[in-house]
Amino acid sequence: MEAPTQRHTQPALEVRGLDVNYSGIRAVRQLDLTVNAGEIVTLIGPNGAGKSSTLMAIVGLVQRSGQIYLDGQDVSGFSTEQMVRAGLTLSPEGRRVFSGLTVAENLRLGGASNKDRAAEQVRLLDTFPVLKERYHQRAGTLSGGEQQILAIARALMSRPRILLLDEPSLGLAPKIVDTIFQVIAELRQWGISVLLVEQDIERALRVSDRGYVMSHGEILATDTAANMLSDANLKDLFFGAHQ
Amino acid sequence: MEVFAQQALNAIALGGVYALLGLGLAMVFSVLGMINFAHGEIMTLSGYALVFVATTLGWPFGLAVISACLLAGAAAAMTERIAFRPVRGASLTTMLLTTFAVSSILHVVFQNFISPRPIAVPVPEWLTQSLNVGGLQIGTLQAISIAVSLVALIGLVGFLRFSTLGLAMRSAAQDFSVTRLMGISADRVIIGAFAISGLLAGLSGFLWVAQRGSVDPLMGFVPVLKAFTAVVLGGLGSLNGAVLGGFLLGILEVSLRASLPQELLPFRDAISLSIVIGLLVMRPQGLIGRAEAVR
Numbered sequence: 355m356e357a358p359t360q361r362h363t364q365p366a367l368e369v370r371g372l373d374v375n376y377s378g379i380r381a382v383r384q385l386d387l388t389v390n391a392g393e394i395v396t397l398i399g400p401n402g403a404g405k406s407s408t409l410m411a412i413v414g415l416v417q418r419s420g421q422i423y424l425d426g427q428d429v430s431g432f433s434t435e436q437m438v439r440a441g442l443t444l445s446p447e448g449r450r451v452f453s454g455l456t457v458a459e460n461l462r463l464g465g466a467s468n469k470d471r472a473a474e475q476v477r478l479l480d481t482f483p484v485l486k487e488r489y490h491q492r493a494g495t496l497s498g499g500e501q502q503i504l505a506i507a508r509a510l511m512s513r514p515r516i517l518l519l520d521e522p523s524l525g526l527a528p529k530i531v532d533t534i535f536q537v538i539a540e541l542r543q544w545g546i547s548v549l550l551v552e553q554d555i556e557r558a559l560r561v562s563d564r565g566y567v568m569s570h571g572e573i574l575a576t577d578t579a580a581n582m583l584s585d586a587n588l589k590d591l592f593f594g595a596h597q
Numbered sequence: 598m599e600v601f602a603q604q605a606l607n608a609i610a611l612g613g614v615y616a617l618l619g620l621g622l623a624m625v626f627s628v629l630g631m632i633n634f635a636h637g638e639i640m641t642l643s644g645y646a647l648v649f650v651a652t653t654l655g656w657p658f659g660l661a662v663i664s665a666c667l668l669a670g671a672a673a674a675m676t677e678r679i680a681f682r683p684v685r686g687a688s689l690t691t692m693l694l695t696t697f698a699v700s701s702i703l704h705v706v707f708q709n710f711i712s713p714r715p716i717a718v719p720v721p722e723w724l725t726q727s728l729n730v731g732g733l734q735i736g737t738l739q740a741i742s743i744a745v746s747l748v749a750l751i752g753l754v755g756f757l758r759f760s761t762l763g764l765a766m767r768s769a770a771q772d773f774s775v776t777r778l779m780g781i782s783a784d785r786v787i788i789g790a791f792a793i794s795g796l797l798a799g800l801s802g803f804l805w806v807a808q809r810g811s812v813d814p815l816m817g818f819v820p821v822l823k824a825f826t827a828v829v830l831g832g833l834g835s836l837n838g839a840v841l842g843g844f845l846l847g848i849l850e851v852s853l854r855a856s857l858p859q860e861l862l863p864f865r866d867a868i869s870l871s872i873v874i875g876l877l878v879m880r881p882q883g884l885i886g887r888a889e890a891v892r
Contacts, residue, residue: 415774438780450775452768459764466761467780512780 364391365423366547367412367442367516372420374404374411374571381407383571385420387549389516394538394548396558396579399568405551406447408568409518412549413437413444424516439467441515447524447551449505453494457485460493460504464511471511478507481540499530506537516547523554535561559583599732604855610739612847613746614804616840618820619827620753621797623839627770628790630834631689632825634696635676637817638703639795643669643802644718644812645711651719658721666799673795674788685787700817707814715811724807742804749800750840753793757836762789770834830873832886841884846873 367389374382382404389395397405411418414434422430424440432440452460461478465471479486482503488496493504502522509517519538523531531554539561541548552558559565562579567588582588618636625633643665651661680699684691727736757763765786769776777783805820806812827846831838849872853865861868877883 413778415777433783434774434777435780435782438778443780444778446775446778450772452771452775454771455764455768459767462761463764463768463776463779463781466765509778 365389366391366393366425367549368421368423368426369408369412370421370423372408372411372418372422374407374416374418376407376416381571382411382418385568385571385573387566387573387576389547389549390563391425391515391547392542392545393564394542394550394562396550396552396555396562396565397568398552398555398558398565398582399574403568404571405568406520407571409444409520409549409551410446413442413518415444435467438512438514441513442518443509443512443514443516444518444520445505445509445522447520449498449501451493451496451501451504451508454492456490456492457488457496457504458490460508461485461511464508466512468511468513470513474511474513478510481537482507497530499526499533502526502530502534503537506534510541510546514546516549517541519548519550519552521551521553523552523557531557556583600855602733604851606733606735606739606743608848608851609844610742610746610847611851612844613742613750614801614843615823615827615846616843617746617749617797617801617804618824619831619839619843620750620836621794621801622821622824622828623831623834623836624766624790624794624797626828627834627836628766628773628787629681629685629692631681631692631696632828633794634693634821634825635699635703636794636798636824637819637821638700638707639669639673639676639798639817640802640805640820641707641812641814641817642672642703643799644806644816645707645716647803647806648716648718648812658719658724662803665803666796669799669802670792670795673798674792677788677791681791682784682787704814711814713814715813717811718806720807720810738804738807741807745800745804749797753797756793762786766790766793767836770836826870826873830876830883832883835883835886838883838885845884849873 365388369385369387372382372385373380385408397408399405407416410416412422414432414437420430421428424442429437429440452463461475465474468474484500485504485507488500493501496504506522522534522538526534535557538548538550550558550562559579559582565577565579565582566573567575622632622636625631646665646668647661650656650664651658656664676699680695681692684695724738724741727734728740757767762785765776765779765781766789769786776786801820823846827842828839829842830845831840831842846869849869850865853869854862857865
């Protein structure tokens, strides 16, 4: 697994003053975060902190207010489909592959906004040979790990510059989790910036450059992943339950 | 044996019309989670268009049928743009009320601007004749019903399997939010579903009015009820279920018509609905529906 060593300074994704309300309840409050080009950034926090809401709001799946910039361009008013076409996509929590569709159909839909989807598919099938083996199988018949790989590959079919990953290792066997994190680390080499929400915080930070700590819809702290990993307070707060 | 074959043909012909009707409702339900009760009025509109194009414009009947179907598709897409898009995301009750409002407005338009009375459809003579195939009496209209239903269903399967928009409609039936994450416009998927639903209403409208020989403002009520029954029987949210439900309903009605004693025939619809309810008690999600329909 590649260790994060490069320094990244060019913001690929900037979020300023993001608010999300669900029927009057503020799930996310005045959230600011930045993901630089080629960076992997982890958003950590307890359940109900607003991490998934943040990802869904950035991609436009829930009502939001605030500013979002992609490579400096203001995309705050973009719909979900416009966001995807602009180069940002989300692999949602719980995999959510189209179980009634085949692997091939899932990938085809993933590349619906990519004119060069045939070449992208060849690259992804080489990277994830299991999808080649299961190509004509219905996604619903795949194992949990295979479905997660399909969900990530489907998101990559649009050739995003920024990938939001929500709980990619949730409910998977340890061996599969290794593969998933290997894939996430490789995304850096593909030039894809990643904003990751993950329950296995220690593991997530090991592949990340930086991290944000979130609670009650707000960012409490931010630091490099290395510093966060060695922070005794954070260890007590978050890592204990996962070791 | 001959009687059985004859009844089987009748069941396929009727089931095909119900399948087209059910599929029209299911297309919209699969993307919006809403039963469009104005579907019957779109069907009625296609009937009026058929009469207008064939009688007033004097176009050949085949061309009139195609025009009526296209108009129904366009009209359904227009109802989405004008009536349903503004309430998209509202509660299910609001959306259902909107479908009733569209249905009522179209009724009033038909009654006041066309005629409150039935208008005869100029069905060509060849359509009312029958063919004798190996001792079986097959009505031309019945043969056309079977052929049109099969061609439409095969065409639709091809569209849903091989086109990106069709795939998006299938995926939207499963998970609409994630379909949007594929970079596919929600508006395009929804308006596409309405347009196809309208085309199917036009096709089934042609088969329906050709059979009864007239069109009137309230004509759409019974077909939309049959379509709704077919969709619920097959499983809400399942396109395959709508087709299966349509054919099963057709088979059920034809079987009851053939087997019930004369004095029970007026209760045929009540009996067939009771059987459907019985099936739903055993399988509330429908025959091949998901336990929980997803928008």
